[in-house]
Amino acid sequence: MDWQDFAEKMALLARDLLAQESLEATLDRISSAAVELVEGCDEAGILDLRKGAVTTLSARGDHVEQSDCLQGRLGEGPCFDAARDTTRGRVYRIRDLTERDERWPQFQPAAHALGYGSMMGFLLYTRKDDFGALNLYSYRPGAFTAASETAGWLFASHAAVALASARTQEQLEHALDSRHAIGEAIGILRERHGLSESDAFSALSRISQNHNVKLRDVAHRIRIEGMGKDASPRRRQDSPGQG
CATH class of the missing domain: 3.30.450.40 (GAF domain)
Structure with a gap:
């Protein structure tokens, strides 16, 4: 050797x-x-x-x-x-x-x-x-x-x-992507429903908890829906305007 x-x-x-x-x-x-x-x-x-x-x-x-x-x-x-x-x-x-x-x-x-x-x-x-x-x-x-x-x-x-x-780099990139997605989703909800930033984030959190879906996945869904005709969640119980 x-x-x-x-x-x-x-x-x-x-x-x-x-x-x-x-x-x-x-x-x-x-x-x-x-x-x-x-x-x-x-x-x-x-x-x-x-x-x-x-x-x-x-x-x-x-x-x-x-x-x-x-x-x-x-x-x-x-x-x-x-x-x-x-x-x-x-x-x-x-x-x-x-x-x-x-x-x-x-x-x-x-x-x-x-x-x-x-x-x-x-x-x-x-x-x-x-x-x-x-x-x-x-x-x-x-x-x-x-x-x-x-x-x-x-x-x-x-x-x-x-x-x-x-792995650290991958986790960092994933975290930044998730943060960006959540920020965009909050912006979509605020524009479509006249919510404050705090209320929009609460709406995202509520959907995440109700359906046991990660917050970033909810945000990604809303981003995709935001590219269509209706950016709001489909089900009545998920409506951001509900408490």
Whole structure:
């Protein structure tokens, strides 16, 4: 392992990840970069685990999603364990999928049948957030060594920081969009019904509560309706003029 070369590539990757235009693009770049940078890695993906359900957030390879589905269905596997790891930082590695491993007796032969020879799983996390598990696959048994684990851990650490930044940016853009939509909806209601700003906002809140719909979604609906002939809510009980 040429650590100087790896360090230089990681520095370039850090900037590349922060330059991605969306969270989805960042996820996909992480998967592709793992194949490019981690020695022995042929395929890679990011698995998310919520309430026992597995979702593939990104995949680079022919069988990554199948592997994720297997781990979710069987409830075992190195990547599945990494995603639910509460200790953080542990590496889950299968050195040779042709040899029996008591940790994952059902998953191991199934993964080997997909064409994998070895694999590793790393939790993607920062101090406050978890982003799922980074999964690295090799077609060859014994492809991942102790050096591979170190490289994978360093890569996963950079990836988690980039994901945290991308998610924060996405949340900020979403919040600004929601604020803009609510402001426009208030303006429409004020113009159409002669309401004060406070009364217009109260009307939006009342519709949101009555129908258990998020305030921003109510605002978006009114914006769309405002482009038509009638910007007011359709149902009598939702009328902004009612208390």
